[in-house]
Amino acid sequence: MGFLSRFSKPVPSTAEDPTAIQAAAQLGTEKPDISQIEAGNNISNGENVYHVTPEMEKRVVRKLDKRLVPLVMGLYLLAYLDRSNIGNAKIAGMQKDLHLTSPDYQWLLTIFYISYILFEWFALMWKVLPPHIWAAFCVIGWGIVATLQAATFSFSGMMAARFFLGFFEAGYGPGIPYLLSFFYLRHEIGVRIGVFLSAAPLATCFAGALAYGITSGNDAHRIHNWRVLFLVEGLPCIIAGIVAFFLLPDSPEKASFLTEEEKLVARARGVRQVGGEEAHRVGHINFKDIGVALLDLKNYFTALMYFSCNVSFSSLPVFLPTILSEMGFTPIDAQGLSAPPYFISFLLVIASTYIADRTQQRGITIIILSLIGALGYILLATTKATGPRYTGVFFAAAGIFPCIGNILPWVLNNQGSDTKRGTGIAILNLVGQCGPLLGTRVYPAQDSPYYRLGMWVCAGFMLFNGVLAFGLRCLLVWENKRLDRKYGVVGRIDGDGKRVDGVESGGTAGVGDENDGPRFRYVL
Template sequence: MAAIDGNYHQLETFTPHHPLHNGTMAGDAGLTPEPASEKVENNQVEGDAAAVAAASEYVIDPAIEKRVVRKLDLHVVPMVMALYLLAFLDRSNVGNARIAGMDKDLDLFGDRYDWLLTIFYIPYILFEFQAIMWKIVPPHRWAAIVVLAWYACLPLGLDPCRGIVGAAGIFSTVQAAVHSWGAEMALRFLMGAAEAGYGPGIPYLLSFFYLRHEVGLRCGLFLAAAPLANTFSGALAFGITSGSPGIAKWRVLFLVEGLPTIVMAAVAYFYLPDSPEKAKFLTEDEQRIAKARSIRQAGAGTRIGGVDWMDFLRGLLDYKAWLTGLMYFSCNVSFASLPVFLPTILSEMGFTRAAAQGLTAPPFFLSFLVTVITPWIADRTQQRAFMLIILTIIGGVGYILLATVESVGVRYFGVFLAAGGIFPAIANILPWVLNNQGSDERRGAGIILLNFIGQCGPLLGTRLYPQGESPFFVKGQSVCAAFMFFTTFLVITLRMCLVWENKRLDREYGTIEEQRARVASSQEAGEKPSAEVAVENYGSMFRYVL
């Protein structure tokens, strides 16, 4: 059989290969594609017969594959990262609005501000099931729907006979027009319901575009948008609120930071591809490579547009998904509270309100860098547990300094440690869920369960810093420290379980080396061995990432 456009090379025999062995990469990991000796062969009934035939007879050209991955990195990752940055900015700018005068204008006395933070996460939890919609609805449509929904028009002064006669705005932007705590509560609830359809499902979406040893870095880049948003949100808020506008400064803040996302919704609709093989920015040859990668990753079944609900249910019952959900809960206690309370914490250290907004930038920029670097290291080593242990201990120590030390300089250093541990820890938990679920349905179930449990953390985290406990907020800092160390314990527990699971798989199927030796022996005898295509799905070559 002739090669297809010179991008595949025919093989007489096939030696199965999987990039993992007991949680360790076999060969170069990170961003380097699989070697050319790897063949994609189909062992499933479903799928496009032509694509399966091509994948089963040809190997992937590594040079073309590098180009495919590079183009995905240039088109898909910046899009999802930009949307999440805007989402996180609009979610957390309430902290800067508070110290810009919103607390006085809306009478945020008592625990009213805490409730503004908490109310966002109630619908964010209840609507977590929307993550599976990335598999059911074409992603470019779903992205546009949820982005427009979380910024959908909300009529003010609606007259049923005359239409909209007052101002018309969007969930985030229209916060600039509210005049009561109750109206702000309603808007925060609607924002939470809409944003639940986007951020929690993006790691799942990325798993359709990237292989098992590639997805960690991309999850890190996506999540790095959160600390990046916080890096400049304080400076941006300071710039926006430092003038003398005709309306309250905090209202200007909501207007300026909310409007850009409407434009991004349209960009997502026309720009975000539904799958790698359908990406318009790939050439026809590159689309074939992308299709072969997809078959190698998860077999020839339908990836977008269909769900095996029984397999999805099995994913919901997996104890590994529950453990990672508890990790996410523990980290989210701090993840949700630090951005919205940090301006207040810094203000209570004695800094002016303007300085407090500006001083949030350096620790969050450090967090941004660590959030990008650590998932990349974990991708290369396929050792996520060790990275998480280090990060959670660092974050916990940071909170201990904030709770126990009086020196302003040391406490500010503690902010660096806390921010540098929390956000990167989340960025390493997300790909760990994807790595250790052996089908698209189970990966989707794992992400939903992760968020359903994990997003309960902010319900606690947003209640930990009552104004009456300033300036040290000992209770809040201590609780956050305790949960960071609890995450360390959970990580160690899960790693021990995965080591046991990998040993069980070795006993059942033989080690990866033993399986390759059997294949080599059969080749020498002139036999044609069978092999798996879906190397990331459960099977004899599947091993858990430690």
């Protein structure tokens, strides 16, 4: 018996239930209108009418959590590993073998982000092409390029490899939060994005441990350790891309791991999220929504926040092994000691996004995390002893990565259609990914061993990030009060993302902007 049938029974007679009559009339047609279906209402597969309960929705979400989130997280872990392992390769012999100067190394970091920025618009490709095809293209592409880094013998060859690595990764990482918004409602998405983005500190943690294992061996064999590092971390991506082609669902309705009844529930959730089936369809772009999102001031607040965090986000992983070695640790020990701070930040990314989802207070969460990150950089900038400086690394990592994890869902929380969410993510990345252009150039070799300029720059931007979060939250509070005056007070959102009370004038709960329904309020 099907999923829905196990937890509810078909409505025996439409004459006994006026709601069922309406649902059957709507959903028994070739193109059913399910935009108003919510938990507690009825859906139909054309033959039977089923009563949807909150428990059914939770079961569908649990299946998505088990099959979708680990897949996209694993792929992002591989992406971030291939992006940041150049820092480990540098102190494992790459700088010496390729005769790199300090400016050369900075350019290797910068060229990646130049291509990453140029192709940020790839985020919308998740809406244009079937996601499983686009994901396979991106993952196999960067896997090939990451592997070929092991075959470079000059600065120009490594520059070309890093450029194309940025090209392929730009098509994957920035668009995954957008892809997740196809599957999850806005009060659910934050912690899923947090789990996805937690792959970044986990990858950096794993990179340190893996680099330690590879580079601690004898370098007398034919292939140098840094080349082995690129091979070991690049080749699995090619296999992962093939796996993604077969396992990544294009939409909830096409997920092979859901039953037909479960797909009906998922479809109703998706339409409830965007207000119409056409808006939720892959291949459909609403150009009017693009214009609305481009003129939305809130998108530029979050974009500047992303810029501020990315100054640190891009520089810490690739410079930390060098910073630790300058503290007096051997290159091998520096590889191992770079792992623990990132494991702590991995846990905090998941915890902070979960708390922000439950409390619906994402702005306050970001402000607190920004202060923690700034404290870490201030410790690094003002102290000389190894203990306080290593402690500062923990605080810096504990602030940066969770901040990023909460900024991305804040964009998606406050947009009302797939196209507006995609445009908001594109704006976020176009502006925000300029941060690494600065972040990768604030640690010149002549500033060793303390790199005070870079530390103060990153501390300043983390504080600026907190100010921006405070400003955006104030703007959202003002917007919500304006909507309250216009439509009446809606009420609070409880821990499950449900409205405790609301107006009776209709509208779709929790989606879009004021034009989508009087019950909409912005997530603070």
